[in-house]
Amino acid sequence: MPKFQSSLKALAAVIAAGIVSAAALAPVASLSGVAIAQTERTMESDLTDLTDGVSPGVTTITDSQGKPIAWVYDQYRLDVKSEQIADVMKQAIVSIEDRRFYEHDGVDWRGTARAMVANVTSGGVSQGASTLNQQYVKNYLYLVDAQNEEEQAAAIETSAARKLREMRMASDLEKHLSKDEILTRYLNIVPYGNGAFGIQAAASTYFGVSAADLSVDQAAMLAGILQSSSALNPYTNPNGMLERRNQVLDAMVVSQHLTAEQAAQFKTKPLGVLDQPKRLPNGCISAGNNGFFCDYAIKYLQGHGVSKEQLTHGGLTVKTTLDPSVQEAAHNAVTRQANPQATGVAEVLNVVQPGKDSRRILAMTSSRTYGLNPEASETVLAQPASRSGNGAGSVFKIFTAAAAIEQGMGIETVLDVPRRVEMRGMGHGGAENCPADAYCVENAGVYRPQMSLKQALAQSPNTTFVKLIEQTGVPAAVDMAVRLGLRDYTDEGSFDGQASIAQYVKDHNMGSFTLGPMAVNPLQLSNVGATIASEGMWCEPNPIESVTDRFGQKVEVKHTPCEQAVDAKVATALGEALSDDVKNGTASDAARAAGWSAPTAAKTGTTESHQSAAFLGFNSNFAAAPYVYNDGTTTASLCTSPLRQCANGNLYGGMEPARAWFDVARNTPGAASGSLGKAAPEQVKGKTQALIDEVVGKPQATAKQLLESRGHQVKIESVPGPAYNRGTVVSARFDNLQGANPPVTLQISDGSQRPAPVVVPSQTYEEEPATPDSPPDLGAIIQNLLRQNGL
Known part of the structure; x- marks a missing residue:
């Protein structure tokens, strides 16, 4: 052979x-x-x-507990x-x-x-x-x-x-x-x-x-x-x-x-095959409520060093940061507020965990069902993680406030609250009867004539923040928004296919930016809260815990390094400045209804057209920004209870968005035990207020000389004042907050006010505080009467 x-x-x-x-x-x-x-x-x-x-295999995507949520492959192969x-x-x-x-x-x-x-x-x-x-x-x-x-x-x-x-x-x-x-x-x-x-x-x-x-x-x-x-x-x-x-x-x-x-x-045996082939699902379409997160995780990997071929051929195991209990709580929260079948209205929510060296996404969901049947109100559009809606409204006042604090304003600095403002060079239109060359803004409610910055963030008067962005400068507020988290605002073509949103707003000096009229990425908005809660440290929202190949070896994911977006003291002061919203501000009703009393920095927001509304809330353990917006094909406004499209909108950020936030926060371990930092003394009063306090009451010449010696340009403005302090400074204001030595206007008393007449009572008494819970001393009363009558 x-x-x-x-x-x-x-x-x-x-x-x-x-x-x-x-x-x-x-x-x-x-x-x-x-x-x-x-x-x-x-x-x-x-x-x-x-x-x-080594042959093409199946990549398995799991939640943070290791339970598979999706599979990705070109060839369904499981090597054994x-x-x-x-x-x-x-x-x-x-x-x-x-x-x-x-x-x-x-x-x-x-x-x-x-x-x-x-x-x-x-x-x-x-x-x-x-x-x-x-x-x-x-x-x-x-x-x-x-x-x-x-x-x-x-x-x-x-x-x-x-x-x-x-x-x-x-x-x-x-x-x-x-x-x-x-x-x-x-x-x-x-x-x-x-x-x-x-x-x-x-x-x-x-x-x-x-x-x-x-x-x-x-x-x-x-x-x-x-x-x-x-x-x-x-x-x-x-x-x-x-x-x-x-x-x-x-x-x-x-x-x-x-x-x-x-x-x-x-x-003699039949073939004995199953009634139909048992195929392993391929892609995120089978991930159910986790589909939006799954889709984001895949895109994140492809943008951070893991190729499509590695995903579809490599037989990888991708362990994500998705917390199944938080994800369930988030999805339940939005679907309780927004019917998944509702016409033209959706609510999305992302939960981001603050941290100085990473930024884990714990949940990502929409009230819409992730799917391919639009007739059943399903969608695969990246609603929770892409720019959408008409904007977050007054939530954007955070960025103007942050810019002001960074420029020296204290959170207790007192600001004017005019009923209406007309501004030149900051856009056009706005409130009714606005001159052609002006941008006009009125408040939606009635407010005190003055408030501290902290109070203004809780009560949210529009005119105060439009005046404030004039002082800080629009570019400073826009840059602050980008630094804190709205990074896609610098993407070329994000505004009109050519310019970026950030550049367009700066070029047109849009004062309305502080009122949040631009489409916003809800995930990035949630991350704004996480950045502030992390003492100003920005980290990119990360859905990936680890990636290993079929042999158990680590696959490198090129995460973006974290960076200090703002000074830690500025971030801490901003967090404290936002802490009154849930106590006595626009979100207080929703907080009380939820029984929420944990330390929380927050801001509500609603667009003028009522086509979208948001609520940003955070503390050291938890950050989220529920966002409700019109996702239909019309420009209809939105109404509350139930969420729906309507002719005249009445939806506000303190309604469904805030309710969803408290709902998911109550069901997220650790959220209620989070904390907020305490603003440093210099951030409470601020450098600007300290300087004003230093010149008030001084003679005009003395105050002017002091300010000029420190590099400030000084303007003089005469105002009615009493004769006894004629020629002295009764008040002062910074014309803007830009630069190291911004210009100051001194308000000098002209002595034209007459003093009010002094009313002298015929008899004065010193009374002790009443003690309602103590019975009257009848003996003392009788003795007093006898003495008064000479008896």
Whole structure:
């Protein structure tokens, strides 16, 4: 027999040489030395890949507890080890595909010689005689190595050159891998039809079992289907598949893995496949309420160093930051406030965990169902993490306040609250009867004529903040918004397809920016709160806990480094300045209804058109910004209770948005135990107020000289005042807060006010405080009466 095999090899070599010679007569003439070297290098590279045996796998995305929420793949393949494949499966595939598998050295020379003779005789390549080694090579090059359709075609082309390369690589495999390793890799890579690649996926797809638990008849069917997985589809051609399965059983008899009696018994069994293929879901569409987060996590990975190919081929395990309990609480919170089926209105919510070295996203959801059926009000649009709606309204007053604090204003600085303001050079339109060259703003309610900055943030008068952004400068407020978290405002084309939102607002000096009329990214808005809560440290919202490959090795994700967006003292002061909203401000009713008393910095916001509203709330442990907006095709306003489109809107941020925030906060562990920092003394009064206090009461000349010595330009303004302090400073204001030494206007008393008459009572008494809970002293009263009457 060895001598006969040697003769066959010699015959094969002669025939092969003839084929190569014939190929050399083709129009290409002959391969150059460079081409031959390149071919050698390619074959060596391919052999290395074949030896490694890494094939496209399924990436699993899990929540923070490790529970899968989605899978991503190009080929549904779950590689298994040899011991995880039933022996009957190995026996079946060898019996039907390569009976001499354990005898040959990768190429069945006996069959190859027979095929080559037939090929030479026919003048073409009509027979293949492929071994399992050769089939593994061909499938690997086609399914794994090929990067495009051209390379796929080359991997399976009918040519002598391709066949010879395949034979050589199949033979070389024997030098690097054992027979069992080659067989295992073959079973793991080949396609079994109905989207299943590899034996584990096939066993699950057709029978709902693992590869280790396959029965003899099941293994015979899977071995048989490889002849043509499309033509032998058991769901479309059950009779053809049954006949092929029985052929495999007969082959197992010939190979002595079954007796004829056993085979006959197995032939009586039906195919036994599931009613329909059991496919593993692919992509985020099956993630349910986690779909928005899943989609964001995939986009985040692709933007931070993990390629699409790694995700769809790498068999990665992506552990995310999604907290299932917080996610459930968030989804329940928004769906309680907004009906998922409501026409043209949605509420979205992100929960972000503050932190100075990372910014974990704990929840991301929408009242809309994540899905592909718009008729059922489903959507796959990235509602919670993309710019949408008409803006967050007065929430943007935070950015103007932050800019003012950074420029020296204290949180207790007293600000004017005019009923109406008309401003030049800061935009156009606004309130009724506004001059053509002005921007006019009126308050929605009635307020005290003056408030501290802290009170103004809680009560939210519009005119105060429009005047304040004039002082800070629009660019300072815009830059503050970007620094604290609205990073996509600098994206080119974010406003009109050409300019960025930030640049457009600056170029047009839009005073209305402080009233929040621009579309906003709800995730970034939530992160604004987390940045302030983290002492001004900005970190990019991160959905990824870890990524590992199929071997358990860490895959690098290039996270954006955190950065100090504002000084820690400024952030802490801003947090304290926002702490009254839930106590006695625009969110206090919602807080009381929820029984919420934990330290919380917050701001409500509503756009003038009532087409969107928001609530930003945070402390050291928790940050979120529920956002309600019109997601329909009309520009209708929104009304409250229930949320709906309406003709005249009455929705405010202290309503459904605030209610959703308190709902999810009450159901998030640690949210109620969060804290807020205490503003430093210099941030309470502020440098500006300290300077004003220093000059009030001083003579005009003295005050002017003092200010000018410190680099301030000084204006003088005469105001009515009493005669006794004529010529002295009764008040002062900063014309703006920009620069190190902003200009100051001194208000000087003109002495025109007469003093009010002093009313002197005919008799004065010193009375002690009444004590209502004590009975009257009757004895003392009688004695006093007797004394008054001389008795």
